Amino acid sequence: MHAFLNKNKVEERRMKMEMLKKYASIAIMLTTVVMITGCFTNESQDGEGNGSINDGVSGVNPYGLTDGIDETFVDGDMPLENIDFQNLNAVEIAFTPVYFGYNTFTIPSAEMPKVNALADLMIAEPSYLLLVSGHCDERGTIEYNVSLGEYRAQSIREVLIRLGVEAERIQTVSMGEEMPADPGHNESAWKQNRRSEFAFYTR
């Protein structure tokens, strides 16, 4: 009934290694999530008092993280790794954002020198991990813009991988239209908001 592709043995070994890494990162993530939930509960107890979950958001059951064997990757995919950026050390580097056209995630040729420079930096600093964020202007629906922002971040990641940066060092996050660089409501602001930004970390 289900049209899933069979993998060869090499691919299976790769998947097993990924599963091992995944479970290792799960332990770290669970710790983080439980800590965060603890903060959430404590904070809400002395909050404004009108929330309906003030009295006991307690614990997080992470059953979504205990998935079975994943059969879903196909040729051409560049799977993302779990990187727990919250427990990494931020490296302060102000790298110029890459800007995009309206409703597209294609990197404009004029912006490619920035991506090349980014790849050079990541290759020169092999301890760096990179978080690429994707952003949109405020036009379009909110949920569609989250997807578009993800694609913008993914397109940067894909080029970096092709330029020689290891895939497992790059993670993406979309912020949709929610974190505008310019809060204005005109073309000049929108141009600044269609972008990808870069944050660097070390373990």
Place this chain on the structure above:
Amino acid sequence: MKKILISIYLYLFAFVLFSDAKPDITITGTADRGVKRTISLANIRTDASHGATEFLKVLKNDLALSGWFVEAVPSSASILISGDIRASGGISYNLNASWLAGTRTQNFYKTVSLDRLRMGAHELSDKFSQTFANNPGMASSRILFVGRRSNKEPDIYACDSDGQATMQITRDSKLCLSPNWVPNENAFMYTSWLTGSPAVYKVNLNTNSRELISSYPGMNQGAVLSPNKEWLALVLSRSGGVDLYLKNMRDNQLKRLTKSKYHNESSPSWSSDGKSLAFVDDSRSSPQIKIMTLEQLFAGVNVGSAVLGFKESVAPEWSDDGQIAFCGKTSSHNRYGIYVMKPSANNKANTPKLISPMDNADYEDPSWAPDNRHIVCTRILNFKRQLVVLDTMGDSPRVLLNLTGDWYLPAWSDNLIKN
């Protein structure tokens, strides 16, 4: 007792918190066109208590908002309600209804606790809708939405279907999206950037607990459970592209439904029988709605757009009776409007009907009321977002919340969701 005190406290606090707010938009819409029953509540007696008066006030408002009734004097009403509403250890009502020229009569009686005064009136309104209009009504449902008061970061809120009893559900002040009710539960799922990256959480409103459902690397968004709660449809980017997935909630196995590396999938919505999904796909250069059965999705069959003639069609939402509301933009009207269509048996394209006003605003994110008649959506004018309720049968739109702030991405519950 503690629960009652907490409820009263929350209600009063919510009143104080939101009482200074003012509406910031006015909508002019179409005239009333729906078929309405004339109903008289003039012969209902209340004692002098605030509770009984408030109960009747909520009931009258609910009946008006239902779209099925218009209040009339007894001499010209087709439905006559008489009896008593009293506050005695709660709110007790004992009402007699007479309709069809007196050939039908029915007694309605119940006692509800004071902290459930509003829900008691909502439930009675829905009983009237079912009895006199043969429609489930919508009064005892709740609406979830994302809200941003002042310049704060967003959180999840909920209110009654009449726009009252607004409550803040989360207080994370983190980007959050896509609240969707869990079928037949007082619970919802949503996407939050709680840890910096988007993950799907489930919030149980009865136990005030939150659990992590999906936090794959990259994007986790648009999670919505099938009616039988066996499958979770959601959008993930773990493969390096944005794709639609199904997660089996029994064994947690993940099934990837689309493999379109350079195309964008979003906004899955289940048909009421759980056999089909509507979602947005931009493989034809602009985002368009597709409707596919699970068999087609599992087999990787590619089908065309379900909606023809639109520059964009997004945010599909299936009603319980098989209609699809969506947000569309045409070449002649370059604003998003809310359209409704009923797909044919084989999910082929159909002619949609515009139900939002043709003004300078965008109307987005439709969600059906349990009466399959009303739709709540986001109205955006001058980059300000508000929630409005539209009527597919022609009553004028109404602003849901008279509160300052940005309110968006609403999700309407089934009826009888308990507070």
